[in-house]
Amino acid sequence: MDTITMEIFIGVLKIFSFVVPVLVSVALLVYLERKVLGAVQLRKGPNVVGPFGILQSFADVIKLITKENLLPSSSNKFLFIFAPMLTLILSLIAWAVIPVSSTYVIANINIGILYLFAVSSFGVYGVIIAGWASNSKYPFLGALRSAAQMISYEVSIGFVIITVLICVGSLNLIDIVESQKNLWFAIPLFPMFVVFIISALAETNRLPFDLPEDEATLVAGFFTEYSSISFGLFFLAEYANMILMSSLTVILFLGGWYPPLDIFPLNVIPGIFWFALKVFLILFVFLWVRATFPRYRYDQLMRLGWKIFLPLTLVWVVITSSFLFYFGLLPN
């Protein structure tokens, strides 16, 4: 085997080593969500398939795949099938730049954070194409809501990222994590941390901001017309996006693969374990929020995004940069 074939082979192996764990953890996350919701609502949750019901999600996937895929007769066939694929592809290609430990990453590029921001802003296309191609009123309304919502919250996510970047001085994700070796950004930038988690909920269309798939008013929102595996792809993509946004939170604010304290029993545990643990904690917050808060009304959602988060993050960018400049702490 010559070197180029070898490189391609290693690249493919590396990609699989990210994609397979992500898809398996999506299945486990769905199981975890149902168990957590069950515990909060004093129920048992799934407990029949496999030990403690842990194989429930796999059974659901098999059920979805074997069902018939219905195409609405008045839909735009190509875009209707393409939209869920696009959504899942976008939620998976973002993993190309996520560093799970100081050395383990598929592509360590200089503009990693911009790449992630770009990919997450493309996510709205899957939803909006699905809503339009279905040619039906509820999906269309869901798509419109989703487009407005995701653009609104991207603005504040952008400012939060800028605040972190001012403190780091680099767009490289590994540099961002390494600059948090002594102090996680969640402590000095605590308000931004909270804004980021709330915006991540809105960006992934999770409760309390799941207006695009609001059952009470829109049946199932943008995937009302979808069935079988094309619905399954949307479902997979939503949970993969949750894991992605949690990883991004961990990278930006919770010190990535670094242990909470640099002392003996903690710092011998491999970094990837800490990374996974922190992602798990953020995911648990996502589920906890879902079980606790009622859904926002649409105008309240827009008000929160534009009249509260945007001014707050904008002021915080100015405060952070002034503080760093005054005390000479700006990175070179």
Next chain:
Amino acid sequence: MFLLGTFYFFASFLIFTCISVIFSKNPVNSVLFLVLAFLNSTFLFILIGAEFVGIILAIVYIGAVAILFLFVVMMLDIQITTLMFNIKRYIPLALLFAGVILAEIIYLTVFKSSKSNLSEIVRSSNNTEEIGNVLYTKYFIDFQLSGVVLLLAMIGAIVLTHVYRPSIKRQNIDKQNTTYSKDRIKLVDPKSGEGLNYNE
């Protein structure tokens, strides 16, 4: 060799998508082809090593501008026949723009030989830093001016479209949050046979 092949692939795909933008019958397909065109030009930028410009192009044009286009076009029910009828009106304007852009390309590539300088910047390992260095020093005034132009455009759009209608009831959330139940609710004990007098 591999690089050249990738370039020709993306460049030809870019030309194909641009032509499809113009000739698509359905306006929504046009916008989706436009998105593909932006994506291909992003790849071309990344191929010459200008990854920052490429990704910013993707974020701004695909992530925001094209979504707004799609948003508007999806809600319009455009008659395709009238669209084809009107297309001849725009040919002189289109030729003007094409001429200006062609002249710029010829000027940059043939007359102004700043090629060596450009490739030097592109080859440096971190072109984000290079752009930041010149953007806020050498081109500071131009950068701020373009920001002011964008701000003016935004304010203009808001002024043109925002009509204040006093008849619409608006929710004042601060006012709602600062009221107490005792200001709004009164416990009354009506006497038998008399009922309530609302004017009290």
